[in-house]
Amino acid sequence: MDITERKKLYSKLRASEEKFRQFAETVNEIFLITNKERIVYVSPAYERISGMSCQSLLDNPHSLVELIDPFDRLRMRSSFPRNFLDMNLVTNEEFRIIRPDGEVRWLWLQSYPVQDEANKSPLKATSIVDITDRKKIEEQLLDREQETQMELLLASRVQQDSxxxxxxxxxxxxxxxxxxxxxxxxxxxxxxxxxxxxxxxxxxxxxxxxxxxxxxxxxxxxxxxxxxxxxxxxxxxxxxxxxxxxxxxxxxxxxxxxxxxxxxxxxxxxxxxxxxxxxxxxxxxxxxxxxxxxxxxxxxxxxxxxxxxxxxxxxxxxxxxxxxxxxxxxxxxxxxxxxxxxxxxxxxxxxxxxxxxxxxxxxxxxxxxLQENKKEIILDVKNEVDLANAQIIISEFLERNAPSNVSMLEVAINEAMNNGFYAGGRVQVKARRIGDKLIIRVMDDGPGFDTKKVGARLKEDMCEEEFDELLEAESGRGVLLMKLFCDKVIYNAKGNEVLLIKKLY
The missing domain is CATH 3.60.40.10 (PPM-type phosphatase domain)
Known part of the structure; x- marks a missing residue:
């Protein structure tokens, strides 16, 4: 290659470098070029964005890490060294820095490998964009979305309440x-x-x-x-x-x-x-x-x-x-x-x-x-089919006569009816409403049980462990639930007949 061609190439290279310099100095974006050992170039935008001099970064590549917000620093502390040492690693990170004047800014870092054609040595180019304004808009949109969701939930509640x-x-x-x-x-x-x-x-x-x-x-x-x-x-x-x-x-x-x-x-x-x-x-x-x-x-x-x-x-x-x-x-x-x-x-x-x-x-x-509202039902349960039908009839009876207490009374009556049926093979149920009271009588053909023994266990100062133990026990669960949901629970002496009384209002 003669000296004329070399001068032409050199002139093109200088022109290219000058264009890059002008571009890097005017855009509000940080450009870094690094080799395996150090940062070889940092654009002037670093000073405007970070509040630190370009020379401080050239002297200490880790000074940027020291600016990173403590909430992001641990994550970025491992990312930065790998970014410099591994020249083929592509990096894409968002993080916050705290400038010397206390201002917080969001930055977006991207890096990728490049090749130095002059000496064939590996280099890495890194761009750091100030995305603070974008993040503020995102936060405002998120706040607005949350407010909208709260307003929607309130509107939904108003609809339901109406x-x-x-x-x-x-x-x-x-x-x-x-x-x-x-x-x-x-x-x-x-x-x-x-x-x-x-x-x-x-x-x-x-x-x-x-x-x-x-x-x-x-x-x-x-x-x-x-x-x-x-x-x-x-x-x-x-x-x-x-x-x-x-x-x-x-x-x-x-x-x-x-x-x-x-x-x-x-x-x-x-x-x-x-x-x-x-x-x-x-x-x-x-x-x-x-x-x-x-x-x-x-x-x-x-x-x-x-x-x-x-x-x-x-x-x-x-x-x-x-x-x-x-x-x-x-x-x-x-x-x-x-x-x-x-x-x-x-x-x-x-x-x-x-x-x-x-x-x-x-x-x-x-x-x-509705059919004429019957304020009294009498059931004779002799088998499993009768038992299932009785539960439906009791539910409908309660819906008509005690609509605000259906769930609790269903549990109490079904406990009494199921216990009686499985104890004696047959159970009779009579339920009626008299004024503001619901009275349910459940009698089975079984041998009964010692109601005093179970009643003694239902003491007022029962601790949580005793309560759970009784709730799980077949012998005591029904009695406990009936006493919880009814105002009065009265057994006959034999223990095969119970009277449940509930005041409706």
Missing amino acids: LPHPFTGDMVRVCTIFEPYRTVSGDFFNYKWFEEDKKLCGYIIDVSGHGVATALQTATFKMMLDNILLNGEKIETSVLKNINKKIMNYLYEDSFIALLYFEFDLQASVLKLISAGITLFLAAKPQECSLVPISGCYLGVIDDPDIEMVTLPLKAGEIYCMMSDGASDLIELQGIRKHGSFMEYKNWLELLAESPERNDDFSVICIEV
Whole structure:
């Protein structure tokens, strides 16, 4: 190579180095070049970002580690030496430094091997970017997201608290299922019992969409519908058409409402339904169970929607489930099932709401038209089948006569009944409500037991170990649970008959 070509190459090299120098000095990013022994180059941005001189880093490569926040230092202390010694190691780390003036900055370090063409020696290039502004934005977004989640959870709680409580009367009982697809729901329902007229009136709505905006719309419509539909006045299709005109002012573009109004007139034994978009309900009768179609146009779509009203005869023992399409779609998909009791239908629907195939809000109002409310039941249990049936009958009896104490009293009565059946092979149960008291008598054909011995073990100052031991013992568990859940537990002298008394209010 002659001297002219060498000068040209040298000139190009100098020009390239000058471009790199200008680039490195103007961008707000630290560039380091290292060999196996030391840092051979550090860009001026190091001084602006770290608050330390470039020479301090050249003199002591570990001085950067000393700036690292103590929370990140242990992790980075092992990373930095390996970064310098292993020239083929690619590094990608985020960490904080504390500048000499106390300011905290976030840095993003990336390193990768390069080759020095002049002497073929391995080098490593490292870039360190100040990402403090990005981290601040991320923290703000995270805080905002957490605030949004808290607001959603609060909105969900408000929705849940706004729902009506289960109702049990002499002629009808109601329980509900409300499972939003997300945190808040576009579904809502309400109902009210009018004692003088012997009517149960209510509605269920499904506002299109999901999320906070839909939930806010639902809350607005709830206040409107409660004032119009649950005031005791006669409801006809014209009422829903007037509601349609009002809600047109509140709905967003492409939004609509599906609604079903129901009225159980127990004196006339008639069910009236008015549909505006909710087009299926479940009817369970002794002979059959089916989804019944009913037509009606959505509200909020057109000025004069077609709304259908139907009336059906009611009979004691029938069960009806008014539901949003999130529930009816799943029933159509998985198939309908006939069950033997009101609680079995409720349990089936609750399991259905947990289906992985569900992709919408799931809301159901379960309504049973009751037989004449019997305030007394007498059971004679002779085998396992009788025992299982007796448990269902007792549960339904408690639902009607002691709805707020069902779970505890079920445990107490079943303990007495099961113990008696397995002790004597036969057990008789008589339960009745007298005023504000529930009285249950359980008698078995067995030899009885020493009630004084067990009673002595149920002392007030029982320690935790003794309590657990008695709870696990077959002989004492039933007595303990009965005493916990009932106001009085009285045995006969033989120990094969027990009287349970519970004051309801």
